[in-house]
Amino acid sequence: MKKHFMLTLLLVLALSGLAQAKTLKLAMDADPVSLDPHMQLSGGMLQYSHMVFDPLVRWTKETTIEGRLADKWERLDDKTVRFHLKKGVKFHSGNELTADDVVWTVNRLKESVDFKGIFEQFNSPLKVDKYTVDIVTKVPYPLLVSTATYIFPMDSKFYSGKDDKGMDKAAINKTGYSFANDNLSGTGKYMVSERQQGVKVVFEAFPGYWDKQSPGNVDKIILTPIKNDATRVAALLSGDVDFIMPVPPQDMDRIEKSDSVKLVTMSGTRIITLQLNQNRVEAFKNPKVRQAIVYAINNAGIAEKLMKGRATVGAQNSPKGYAGHNPDLTPRYDLKKAKQLMKEAGYENGFEVSMVAPNNRYVNDEKIAEAAASMLGKIGIKVNLKTMPKAQYWDQFDLQVADIQMIGWHSDTEDTGNFFEFLLMCPNKETGYGQYNSGNYCNQEVDSLALKVQAETDEVKRTAMLQKMEKIAYDEAAFVPLHWQDLSWAGKNNLGIEAIVNVMNFPYFGDLVIK
Amino acid sequence: MIAFMIRRLFQALIVIFIISVIGFAIKQSVGDPVRELTGISVSEEERDEFREKLGLNDPWFVQYGRFFGDAIQGDLGTSFFYKRPATEVILEKAPATLELVLVSSLIILFFSVPLGVFSAIKPDSLFSRALMGSSIVGVSIPVFLTAIMMVYLFSIKLGWLPSFGRGELVMLGGWGTGLLTVDGWLHILMPSIALSSIMLPLFIRLIRSEMMEVLESEYIKYAWAKGLSHRRVWFVHAFKNTLLPVITVGGVQLGVTIAFTILTETVFQWQGLGFMFMEAVERSDAPLLVAYLMFVGIVMVGVNTIVDLIYGLVNPTIRIAGVK
Secondary structure (H helix, E strand, O other), rough: HHHHHHHHHHHHHHHHEEEEEEEEEEEEEEOOOOOOOOOOHHHHHHHHHHHHOOOOOOOOOOOOEEEOOOOEEEEEEEEEEEEOOOOOOEEOOEEEEHHHHHHHHHHHHHOOOOOOOOOOEEOEEEEEEEEEEEEEEEEOOOOHHHHHHHHOOOOOOOOOEEEEOOOOOOOOOOOOOOOHHHHOOOOEEEEEEEOOOOOOOEEEEEEOOOOOOOOOEEEEEEEEOOOOHHHHHHHOOOOOOOOOOOOOHHHHHHHOOOOOEEEEEEEEEEEEEEOOOOOOOHHOOEEEEEHHHHOOHHHHHHHHHHOOOOOOEOOHHHHHHHHOOOOOOOOOOOHHHHHHHHHHHOOOOOEEEEEEEEEOOOOOOHHHHHHHHHHHHOOEEEEEEEOHHHOOOOHHHHOOOEEEEEEEEOOOOOOHHHHHHHHHOOOOOOOOOOOOOOOOOOOOOHHHHHHHHOOOHHHHHHHHHHHHHHHHHOOOOOOOOEEEEEEEEEEEEOOEEEEEEEOOOOOOOOOOOOH | HHHHHHHHHHHHHHHHHHHHHHHHHHHHHHHHHHHHHOOOOOOOHHHHEEEEEEOOOOOOOHHHHHHHHHHHHOOOOOOOOOOOOOHHHHHHHHHHHHHHHHHHHHHHHHHHHHHHHHHOOOOOOHHHHHHHHHHHHHHHHHHHHHHHHHHHHHHOOOOOOOOOOOOOOEEEEEEEEOOOHHHHHHHHHHHHHHHHHHHHHEEEEEHHHHHHHHHHHHHHHHHHHOOOOHHHHHHHHHHHHHHHHHHHHHHHHHHHHHHHHHHHHOOOOOOOHHHHHHHHHHHHHHHHHHHHHHHHHHHHHHHHHHHHHHHHHHHHHHHHHHHO
């Protein structure tokens, strides 16, 4: 017996020797702003969360949902979904994951300034037994399971109590010290072994990681933030790093041509739009003028030429794959028709408007704005364009300083409804709807549909309503859709990048295979 | 001497006070930190509440008063992004920048003096002409372009030098130095050359023209007439007097070099003050911005004081005039 054991041990050692430690040198444009996943809701923080935590469920490449810490789940009624947790999952601290941690985490999310919006519909979850938890919403909520992609259970024992400064370990602090900003215990494949903010983060594989099925073979990830686009690309081409994201569009061709590295792109879900402010410009109240503007802007041309084909031209908010994506809506560019519409609306001689756009927020944002402005010139609309850095832009956007304003939007829920709630519902300070609707588009039918879909759990009916909303916005030219930016990653040829990336732009590094 | 130092200290305090006021006045216009700190879908009210909590809704002078009260106790505020005291962040980032400036100053010193002197003594030689021609080119090419071209050539094409970062660091107390490892030196080479690429040609030209002017002066003619050796005339009599304006310009330029590090550090992802400043502007990290401006102010005043002292050592007439 003992002999057998020794033999097995030797075999295991030999095998693990073969599968030697692999290190990934990763360069992103920024590093995590905190170790606390609830400190800020941003793409970067979610990418980080997927490395050191695991969600209950997560999106797959095909925008379906797969279980992670939840083995399976079933809807009990239109307000409740029961999640069955995997057994034997260990946190980095050694504590075992239980239903208590899920309850604790959701309650903490409801306290987070950034996440409370998403979890507003949620009640405190109910623990059924050690490995079963019911997640309950206040009203019927069709997006309950997809919202569970935001629930990365935290180690409630680790994060409870007082730290050595006498402060509550659970506290969330955006601008100063908190225990959770500097300490970490998740269920994820990686632990943070070293961190110098803004310089580097070293992730090391957690030996007790639960997911033995994962093909991932990376034991160590050294994340270096490289802000400058050219430097990031140079670091990859010179072999100083193995993987970069995002890839600047101007360098994509070069990376594609290179033999030692490869480029992976995917159509993204962030729609870039222009909003036409009806409160500031009388003419924009006329749907014909708005249509004329949509017809005048050659968004296919912008996607093709300016974005060098690295964008998907859009005619609506929802990208393909979203329930609300309406396949009947196609891009419209027809200068003749645009002029005709202007004439019909009585603005044959055009008018003058102002426009603002950021110059460092979206890919090529400034150039896109310039192109759109000159295209509008062709139907007699003179545009005075002003662009500014994003640090100043959003205040100006909120103040609605210009007649046409640019905004790009990604739906946090990966659902069509979100676009309408923020961008197209009638602005209302009390409810918070239409928070970024600087076009002041307001249509009662769209509003009532948008509210109805929030509670509609019948998927067929819901999809029909969402597509109808897109259709109305399209017909009324509620806004000017431009394109969805492509997502991009690049790395050495021996990395299995394709398998770990997805339309959410959360690369699942735990599953990365280095050959 | 002591009176001079006290006066300087007093001046420094005034400078720092003015910088802090200006820094405070402009921090409003670099953008809204709350925007940076919250997700995009956070509601207006939440944001306002948060702004209130940070005291950003108070009038300008109230905010400044609060800042001033803390500042005289040595607390320049907490960086929003780093979530640590701003002074701590600056002290942590300073070694990177200081090492970069040091190495690049050494490069400037070792190359500009011999080259400048040579081209002044032999202005008609082919080498001098070529040097003058290429120095014009050197001055005209922006630092970031030089930097990117160097990365392209030495990192991507030849693969000799690392393209970014500081490499392996050795901690000496609180000072993380890259000057004690081979890897660190490989990393500092390109950034420091890029940083010196503007100043080096400038200094060669400056030394050359000053030296030529001195060589024309009466006392040099007298020295020649006296029959002194070439070596003595050039390197003792002429060169020493050439140094005066060079030291002044050098002192001022040292401050400018610290400012130039912003570009160099951005291209090379060099984790120093310039890079930190750039990011602080983008993130509207006001406390860090103000602290950085004050830090640079202190450095400038300090450098100028040292320059004045050296000046006195080199030229006794200044010392007599300066200390009344």
